[in-house]
Amino acid sequence: VSIEDIVHSRRAMASNQTGYVCPRDGSDLVPPSASQRSAYHRNGIHHCETCSGMLLNADAAASSFCSDKLQEMHEGFVEEGTPDDIDCPFCDSQMKVRSFAFQRLDGSLTDPIEIDGCPSCSSFWLDADELHRLSPPSNGGKDAKVEANALAVVLEILLQLPVVFV
Numbered sequence: 769v770s771i772e773d774i775v776h777s778r779r780a781m782a783s784n785q786t787g788y789v790c791p792r793d794g795s796d797l798v799p800p801s802a803s804q805r806s807a808y809h810r811n812g813i814h815h816c817e818t819c820s821g822m823l824l825n826a827d828a829a830a831s832s833f834c835s836d837k838l839q840e841m842h843e844g845f846v847e848e849g850t851p852d853d854i855d856c857p858f859c860d861s862q863m864k865v866r867s868f869a870f871q872r873l874d875g876s877l878t879d880p881i882e883i884d885g886c887p888s889c890s891s892f893w894l895d896a897d898e899l900h901r902l903s904p905p906s907n908g909g910k911d912a913k914v915e916a917n918a919l920a921v922v923l924e925i926l927l928q929l930p931v932v933f934v
Contacts, residue, residue: 787799788814788823788857788858789857790816790818790819790821790823790857791821791823791854791855791856791857791863791884791893792816792819792821792854792893792895793816793818793819795816795817795818795819797814797815797816797823797857798814798815798816798817799814800812800813800814800828800830803815805920805921807920807921807923807924808920809830810829810830810831810834810924811824811829811830811831811834811920811923811924811927812824812825812826812827812828812829812830812834812835812838813920813923814828814857815920819895819896820896820919821893821894821895821896822893822894822896822899822919822920822923823857823858823891823892823893823894824838824891824892824894824923825838825858825889825890825891825892826838826839826842826890826891827889827890833927833928834927837927837931838890838892839890840931841868841883841885841890841892841931842885842886842889842890842892844866844868844885844933845864845866845885845886845887846887848864848866848933849864849865849866849885849887850864850865850866851863851864852864852865852884854884854893856886856888856889856891856893857891857893858886858889858891859886859888859889859891861886861887861888861889863884863885863886863887863891863893864884864885864886864887865882865883865884865885866882866883866885866933867880867881867882867883867933867934868880868881868882868883868931868932868933868934869881869931869932869934870902870926870929870930870931870932871929871930871931871932872929873929877932877934878902878926878929879901879902880934881894881898881899881901881902882895882898883898894919894923896919899919899922899923900919902922902926903918903919903922
C-alpha cells in the first residue's frame with residue numbers, strides 16, 4: 769500500500785468529518801481550535817503532529833493581516849508554479865510548488881524556501897524541513913509537537929515580512 773493510497777483513504781474518511789489529513793503522511797491534522805498556541809488560531813494553521821508540517825488557509829485565519837498576506841501569496845500560484853505531487857487538503861486540487869523568500873528589515877532576503885500552494889483556493893502546505901532552513905530545530909527535531917509549536921512562532925514572524933517570489 770502506497771502513501772498516496774493511505775492519504776486518499778484518510779481524506780475520504782475525513783471528508784465525512786470536519787478534519788483534514790496531512791498530504792505527506794495521511795495523519796489527521798490538528799485544527800487551529802484544538803491547539804494550545806494562539807499563533808495557530810490567529811494564522812489558521814492546521815498542523816501534523818507526525819511530520820510537523822503546517823497547512824494554512826486564508827479563510828481559516830482569524831487575523832485579517834495574515835488572511836491578506838495569504839491571499840497575496842495565493843496570487844503567485846494561480847498562473848505560476850510547478851505542479852506538485854500532493855493534493856490540497858481543503859479542496860483536492862493539485863498543488864503547485866514555488867520558491868519564496870522573506871525580506872528582512874535591513875532589506876536582505878532570507879534563504880528561499882519552497883511552499884506548496886493551491887491554485888484553486890488560498891491554502892498552503894509548509895513542510896517542516898523548509899522552515900528548518902530558516903530556523904533549525906531546537907530539540908533536534910525529535911518531538912514533532914514541540915517542533916510544530918516552535919515553527920508556528922517562526923512562521924508568524926515571517927508572515928509580518930514582505931514576501932518575494934524567487
